Amino acid sequence: MIEKLFITLMIFIWPVLGFASQASDLFMKNPVDTALIAQSIDQAHRFYNESEADSSLLYATQALSLSKQLLHSQAATADEEELGRIQTLTIESYAIFAKAYRTFDIKGAEDTLFAAMKYFQKIDDSEKGAIYSELGDTYTQMGQDVKALNYSNKALESFEASGDQYSYMHQLTSTGLILRNLGNYGESLEYFIESLNSGRQLNDSTAIVESLLAMGFVYMYVEKWSDAIDSQKEALKLYQVADNQWGIARIHNDMGVTYYRKGDIDSSLVHHRKALAMRLELNNSYDTFSSYSYIADILADQGDIVGAIEFYDKALTYGDQIAFKTEIVAANLRQGYNYLMLSDLEDAKKKFNIALELSTEVGDTTGMSRARMGLAQVAMSKDDYKNAIDHLLLAEQTAPESNLRIRESLYREIAETYYNLGDYKKAYTNSLIFSEVKDSALAAENLSQISRMTSLMEFENEMALKRENNEKMLAIKQAEINEGKFIRNIFLGGMIFAVILVGITFFRFIEKKKLSNKLNDTVKNLQSAQRQLIHSEKMASLGELTAGIAHEIKNPLNFVNNFAEVSEEMVDEAAEELAEGNSEEVGAILTGIRINLGKINHHGKRADSIIKGMLQHARGGSGKMEPTDVNALIKEFTNLAFHGMRAGKDPMDVDIELELDEKVREVDLIAEDFSRVIVNLCNNAFDAMREKQNSELSIQNSEEFSPKLCVRTRLSDSESIVIEIEDNGPGIPDEIKNNIMQPFFTTKKGAQGTGLGLSITNDIINAHGGSLDVESEPGKTVFKIILNV
Structure with a gap:
């Protein structure tokens, strides 16, 4: 709250402080001189790159305040060419302000970027790309990867249209990172390879290294260990030639992570120690904290709890200098559990209390729950079950619904504590909840x-x-x-x-x-x-x-x-x-x-x-035509498709409406094949409605769109069975309607789809002597199956 108040005061009061006097003198000499704004933007970027978020935000606030004053000055509006320069600087100020502001208030950063869009009619594609790029980074930090990918693609289009090769190249890497987060490893690798080739053409060693390191982590996630290490070693050679000590330390850190995931703990420890030694010389607070933390975790895995405590203590000496407070919360929590393993209850309690105070301050609900659970364990170790249950019940209030493993541990401890208190009814009730959460987690x-x-x-x-x-x-x-x-x-x-x-x-x-x-x-x-x-x-x-x-x-x-x-x-x-x-x-x-x-x-x-x-x-069954209840099959597999979507990567709420005509009788079908038809068409409908929900319009007006799927059966006048699957997605564009049944035709990118779903569906229906038609308009698509009986 104090940080937000400070930022707000800086935005509105800065111009009337000492800096305003300097700016005023500058305006008197030349009202449209933009040098001071450009200098402030450069300083903000420099401090951001050095992980000094406070100083970066200070200069970014200064740049944004001055550019907005200058934008509305009479002298600026009189010169159209100078006005264009000022508008460009204003967009650049918005972008660096949002970048720095994200550290303190990520939602505020999002609002800032949307505010910058009002200037889009008057700026070129490169500046639009900068705003879209920052929106992509913002949604990535918010964990909303689908929105992040949408804006990152917009940034790519803008940079490509502007001919800004350098920005386009770096945006390729950012887009690949989002796809990697989504698990689309093949497509993300394509973006990294294209970025790598662009970096080599432009002779940009930094871009080459970033692409190689991003590729290394893709290979790591798909367990191609030798390819991952080779990419990281190639990047290491480039930084060694350039004598980039910060970059060399970073690559040793990445190699330590790769070896750790591979299971080669000794090699992992060697690289993390190399990274730590270099970071201590460079005096970079955040990176040094990270290296100490990595080594502490490895020592804890090896059973060296005393060594782990020692390295975490060293890491936490940098706590006041790090902007990402949730990582300080996590470090104190790990220290608390390390002390519990040594039965040092007082030090454990001290660390859990620090984690609780800091997580409450920054609104980290997961950290608050884990800290309360740690304090409960300290109390239970002292047979103080009354104090333990108080902490556990408070932890229950903040435990995230999505973190099933935390809730599983929480309800197990609540049940055990009530049992020790002699309240067997509550113990039994919470044991039932524990069992249900455990099943869900599994x-x-x-x-x-x-x-x-x-x-x-x-x-x-x-x-x-x-x-x-x-x-x-x-x-x-x-x-x-x-x-x-x-x-x-x-x-x-x-x-x-x-x-x-x-x-x-x-x-x-x-x-x-x-x-x-x-x-x-x-x-x-x-x-x-x-x-x-x-x-x-x-x-x-x-x-x-x-x-x-x-x-x-x-x-x-x-x-x-x-x-x-x-x-x-x-x-x-x-x-x-x-x-x-x-x-x-x-x-x-x-x-x-x-x-x-x-x-x-x-x-x-x-x-x-x-x-x-x-x-x-x-x-696959017998593959023979057998009498099948069409309505029952449709009801079952529509339901299964819905639950499959809900259990997938990007679930959404869909209103399912079944209108099944009781006159529809049994028909000779290959049930196991025809069930795939229903599942494929339902999944296509879910994908279309998800696309509409995630579109730019829906981002602004998400409450106005309510996904709905309607599945109908009826007997036609010719006694044919008609099955209709209707969704209220965006509709199918006229220019691709004739292609959607073709094998391998798809509008999805990379590994999101092969373009075989509708082709296979059409083949199955034709094999049953039926036909598949599609009727579509904006806001409505109907796939119609006609079975001749």
Whole structure:
């Protein structure tokens, strides 16, 4: 709050302080002199690059205040050319102010950037790109990667239109980083490679290093360890040649992270110690804090708790100099747990209290919950269960709903503490909550693993296709080279034309035959890759269904667990009543147990039916036409597609409306194939509505759009069955309507889609003797399936 008040005062009061006097003198000499503004912007950038956020914000505030004064001055408006320069400086001031302000108030930084857009009619594409780029960075820090990607792409378009090669090159890296965060490793690598090539063409060593390091982390995430280390070593050589000590330390830090994820702890420790030694000489507070923290974590993993405490103590000596206070909170929390492991309760309590005070100050709810849980553990170690439960209940109020592992630990400790306090009812209630959260956490981890494996498979497929394309291009290039050689040989052999002509003709025949063989092999490899893509598309469909089933099956399993636990308690009660001779009470308890067993049986059968449906879909069934209840199939797989979307990377709320005509009877279908049709069309609808929800218009008016999916069945006059799947997304543009059924046609970028979904769907419907039509207009798309029965 103090920082925000300071910033606000600086914006409005700075001009009337000492600096205003300096600016006033400058205006009297030349009202439209922009040198002081440009100097302030440069200083703000310099301090930001040196991680001195306070000083950066001070100069950025100064630049923004002066540029806005100058923009509205009479002298500026009289000279259109000078006005354009001032408007450019104003946009630059907005951009650096938002960059520096993000450290203190990320929402305020977002508002600042949107305020800058009012000047878009009067500035060129390069300045627009700068604002879009900062919006992308802001949404990345807010964890909203889809919005970040949207604005980062806008920045790329603006920089490309302006011809600003340097900004375009750096924006390629930023876009690749967002795609990497989204798990689109193949597409992100493409952006990094393009940025790397641009850096080499422009001879920009900094851009080359940034691209290499970004590529290294992509390879690390897909467990290509040697490629990751090779990229980092190549970057290291460049910085060693330039004698860039800060950059060399940073790369040693990155290599330490890579070796740690690989499981080579000793090599990781070596590189982190090298980074630390260099950062101590450079006197960079934030980087030195990070190196001490990395080493402390490694020592803790190795069981050296005393060593870990020592390095965290050293890290925390830089706490007052670091703007990112959530990292200081995390360091104090780790210290608290380290002291708990040594049974040093007083020092543990001291660290948890520091973490609680600081997390409360900065609004870090996760840190507040973990600090309270740590204080509860200290209290429990002293058998002070009353104090422990007070801390745990306060932790419950701030524990993030999305962090299931924290909530799992929290409810387990609450149940144990109530048990020690003798309040068995609350202990039992919280144990049930713990069980439910534990199941949810396990399901979430399983889904995360499925998503990770899918990303790895997509990366491998994309790299395989690239290799095939590169080989094909090399074969064609070689053919062109050989052709050129043939032509030169013809002219060189003029004196013995007849003999050489025969030789050349024969040689060309052999070479063309070889080239034909190579091209045939390339075509075969390409066809193989296409088959792999089709298989990947089907596996992705299965993965989405699996996610939906995991999401849906959780409820019946929770009911089974809960009723089983309650029945166990009732058996104990029955035994006690039987021992006391209360036969009537025993009878009542047995009746309750019978009811519970009935519930268990009911929900068990529900879970069993869901699993059987999944197995049928996965195995592919008999492949024969069998009588199938169309309405039941549509209801089940629309529901599974919805749950799959909800369990995916970017869930959203969708109103599902089913209008199923009871007159629709059973039809001969291959159910396991036709279920894919329903899932694919529903997923297309979800993607379209998500695109509309994430569009620039929806960002401004998110409450005005409510995603809705309507699935209908009816009998036509000709007794055909009509199935309609309607969404209220953005609609399909007229220019691509004729292409959407073609194999590999897609509007999605990179690894987001192969363009096979609608093609496979259309093939399945045609195989059933039906047809697939699409009707679309802005705000409405209807896919219509007609089955002739």
